[in-house]
Amino acid sequence: MEENKVQHVHTPGYGIYFYVWLALITLTALTATVAGVNFGKLSIVVALIIAAVKSYLVLTEFMHLKFEMRAFRIFVIVAILFFTILIVLLFSDYSFY
Amino acid sequence: MSAENQASVHVHRDDVATKMGMWFFLFSELLLFGGLFLMYSVYRYTHQHDFHIAAEGMNIFLGTANTIILLTSSLTMALAITAMQKGKKILSLSLQIITFLFGLAFLVNKFFEWSAEFREGNYPGSPILTAKPSGQILYYGLYYTMVGLHGVHVIAGMTVIAFMIRFTIKGIITKDNYVKLEAAGLYWHLVDIIWIFLFPLFYLIT
Incomplete structure (x- = not known):
């Protein structure tokens, strides 16, 4: 019974984190580039969608929510x-x- | 019962509850920053033009550099936890130290950024700033409050990581007991997420 209180290792490996990081950097470059394009009122929507996707990646992968x-x-x-x-x-x- | 079995039976730990407690703390941070984001959204809505003008004075290069620094520090933090799970103490320790140094680099960048703003006279209450339209004063007020509060969180996160480095050296954080490091990681990643939103909202207004 006590056993299940001590967490088990998921050992996701190092690789996945590099891919997530690469995606995050790419999205950062994208949001900085897109900011130069004038979408008018949509600019803020595009920026927030990209920020939301980045947050989702951090929450699920880095913060282990998927485990x-x-x-x-x-x-x-x-x-x-x-x-x-x-x-x-x-x-x-x-x-x- | 052998000594080893006893050790595994009488563990006074609840890793799930530890992490849940950390998550609840992070939700309280959502309330703290959430209120500020709400205030930002209303003022940006009512002063769209002034926010646009004021944001043009921001150093996008330093902002982007700091975004990359924080994202990379999140990577090294996540890797430090994986390394500890695999029992690679030295690797985990190195990654924690690198994460700490990235936090320091972020603050150094911030120092240069704010120094430049202050030199231009855009500090709170300055004659130059108070002469500007009210929307721009609001922008700078929100900028210093939100980015400043985030900076305080970076300092807090670095303090926590410094403790984790100490715990790792002393053998308190081990391959089988790394929940402290995970909780520290959760906090550090939250600081990263807040910056993910601050960056486009303050630096990339078109």
Whole structure:
């Protein structure tokens, strides 16, 4: 019984982290390049989507969320969901300001 | 029962709870920075033109360099945990030290960036800044508050990593007990995620 409280090693290997890092650097270069292009109002959307993809990579790979119990993932989703609600409600107000 | 069996039975540890506690702390950080991001979004919405003008004064090169530094430091932190899981103590120790040094490099960059801003007279409450339109004052206020608070988190993360380096040297963090290092890693990656959002919001406004 005590055994399952001490975590087991997943040993994902070093390789995957280099690929994730490469993806993160590529996305950084992309977001810096795209910033020069004028998408008008869409610019902020593009920047935030790229930032969200980068965060997803960090959360799942670097922060090991994909190896953790499902409860961890649910917690994170709920936290992000409530923050999203906060933003949506705020702007539902401000958009008509 | 042999001594070894006893050792494995009477372990006073709960690694899942340790990590869960760390995650709950990270959610409280979401509230801390979330409030600031909300404030940023409203002021950017109401002062779009001023934010655009003010952001043009930012050093995109240093901002991008710092993004790459932090992303790479996250890589070395993740690798340090894997190395420890595989029992490679020296490799893990080296990677932790490299992560710490990346944090230091980030702060040195920040020092040069802020020094340049101060030299141009864009420090809070300066005559040059207060003469600017209110939207630009708000931009710089948010910039110093949010990037500054993030910088404090980098310093806190470096302090935590310094303790992890000490724990690794003293053999408190081992191949079979590395949850402290994992929790430190979670904090460091959160600092990275916050920067992932700060970078486009303050440096790349078109």
